[in-house]
Amino acid sequence: MNRLALAILGLGLFSSAVTAQDAWQLVWHDEFNGAAGTKPDPAKWTYDTGANGWGNGEWENYTTNAENASLDGSGNLIIKAIKVGEGAGGYTSARIKTQGLYSTTYGKVEARIKIPYGQGIWPAFWMLGDDISTITWPRCGEIDIMENIGKEPATTHGTAHGPTQANGNNAYGYGGQFSVSSGRLADDFHVFGVVWKSDSVEFQIDGNTYYTVTPSDLQGNPWVFNKPYFIILNVAVGGSWPGYPDSTSVFPQTMTVDYVRVYRLATSAAIHKDGVVNAASYQPALAPGALASAFGVNLSTGTKDNLFDAANQSFPTTVGGVSVAVDGHPAPLTYVSPTQVNFQVPWEVTSASAPVQITNGTQSDPEPASIAAAAPSVFADANGVAIATCASGVCTVWGNGFGSLSQGAATGVPNGGAADTTATCKASVGGVDAQIQYCGAAPGLVINQLNFYFPSGAAVSNGVSNATLTIGGQTGSFVVPAPQ
Secondary structure (H helix, E strand, O other): OOOOOOOEEOOOOOEOOOOOOOOEEEEEEEOOOOOOOOOOOOOOOEEEOEOOHHHOOOOEEEOOOOOOEEEOOOOOEEEEEEEOOOOOOOEEEOEEEOOOOOOEOOEEEEEEEEOOOOOOEEEEEEEEEOOHHHHOOOOOOEEEEEEOOOOOOOEEEEEEEEEOOOOOOOEEEEEEEEEOOOOOHHHOOEEEEEEEEOOEEEEEEOOEEEEEEOHHHHOOOOOOOOOOEEEEEEEEEOOOOOOOOOOOOOOOEEEEEEEEEEEEEOOOOEEEEEEEEEOOOOOOEEOOOOEEEEEEEOOOOOOEOOOOEOOOOEOOOEEOOEEEEEOOEEOOEEEEOOOEEEEEOOOOOOOOEEEEEEEEOEEOOOEEEEEOOOOOEEOEOOOOOEOEEEEOOEEEEEEEOOOOEOOOOOOOOOOOOOOEEOOOEEEEEOOEEEOEEEEEEOOOOOOEEEEEEOOOOOOOEOOEEEEEEEEOOEEEEEEEEOOO
16 A cells, blocks of 8 residues: 555556456455454454554554454444544554465455545555565565545555565556446445456456556566465555545544455365475475475376486476475476375475465465474385385385485485485484484485494384484484394
């Protein structure tokens, strides 16, 4: 909603919805069902609070009070602006958001709303980039699905905002507007929405597109709409754009929201919740350089394995239009299918919770992956027993997630030779400490290798022993066959 340094381009003419043929699947929603006076669902919504002008010279004080945001008992959310004084801080209202609770990348985002009216009233339904807390506005991007200013009672505005250069603090705004032919928007409910794809954002009212923005419209400015955004609903009072309440303004003013819904194309790639796991242990813990598996739907149009590119001596980052990004870093692919994609976590990833997104025509919503310096695990057969060879008392198992190596490693490139882990490895087999011969890279592969002496006195049951491997304070468990 910040209007500083903007160049709003285009008025936008009504067009028929170009996505009528698309099949949408509801993936997130709030119907605001509940008892009258109940606050918005805390599992879905949180609040912005305060009376700091919000960069626009606004007069409202946003609160968490039920009198400013609550359910009406008839399936609606009521956001109410109340006059409690004069001038700045003389009005209370609410600004609720899904930040930290839900975000989406692409899809159809819409809400059925009956907006308030009057001079100085500024209702909005909009989205901000998840990364606003780290890279700030306008670099995070903003999609204003609906904004109305009271002095334009018949008109809704839809605008896409971003930085005028990749790291700039100046903002652009490309948007359009639509006006009802008679009366004012506040006279009835309307469905305000966007259809958001990787290369376009369509602004809609009641299912009809009135403005579309694409990368080619931005005159060389960066397109910042290929990442997760969270949702915001608020009613502002006053500001440099709408102006301020006057003698004609009536309070309280209410914005009534019937629902907020997010849809994805039924053919969109989607990772299951908690669907990113260690490819060896199938547990959540991963480490830089580890192989991971992502499970979901529509991840690929076919199955492809044996993906090693012998000519380039590396694994590809794109296969048949399928790609994976981990915290924004391209990930090498080792296997793709409609329901499973295996990939290497790039060595460059350092975030403790790294978002994983799969692109297959459309980009999936991010699914967080748990990243630690090491996440030791061992590949096993269908019976859960480590794939191992033992000779002359020395056993070799193939592992994953051992962490950084003494000679470093390149993402997607098989290890050229032996390279020890930089952290100390400790193994226990059958309750007895095992002497380690080698712990590090598996030569010629992108996985790890552990060689150890099977200790005498190790407890063995049915030909196997329980074992653990600890690296850098992180421990993984496995079952190893006893030497014959």
